[in-house]
Amino acid sequence: MTLFKFLFRKSDLECPRCLGKTFVDWDDIRRLNKILKWVPAPCAYCFGSGRVTPEMISKVPVDYTYLTIDLPEPEMDKIKEGNPETLERGRLREIFLDDLIKYAENHYLYDKMNAESIADLYLSTEDEAALFSLERENLIRFIEKVIEMKRPEVN
Structure with a gap:
């Protein structure tokens, strides 16, 4: 991690999908109304870090069904870029x-x-x-x- 990223990472927010725990569980799936569409897994929204940028939240809805951890990384990047x-x-x-x-x-x-x-x-x-x-x-x-x-x- 660069010094710049380290100094400014406080601007990242708690992930609204996994609530900062890095893993989407059944409670999150029910809360986001994604039963039958998701299974418990590492969080694809924050990529398992528990933190997201404000830009991510503004570009991709937290309950965006297609953004799952089993997508290829280039596809995930395209989603995150909007x-x-x-x-x-x-x-x-x-x-x-x-x-x-x-x-x-x-x-x-x-x-x-x-x-x-x-x-x-x-x-x-x-x-x-x-x-x-x-x-x-x-x-x-x-x-x-x-x-x-x-x-x-x-x-």
């Missing part, structure tokens, strides 16, 4: 996840389908050129999580 194309890709990813959750919920609640049947139906209608896609096994696991969350509402 790259419009990357931010739009993230917005589309969020819409994709929201729609997939609604799709699974509706087929489970109204058609009484199980996760495998929902996944097979979804995959049979998915466009091969779709912007986002999931492998069958990952899709089934995701749908099982959606069903698990909906189960208490049904009973």
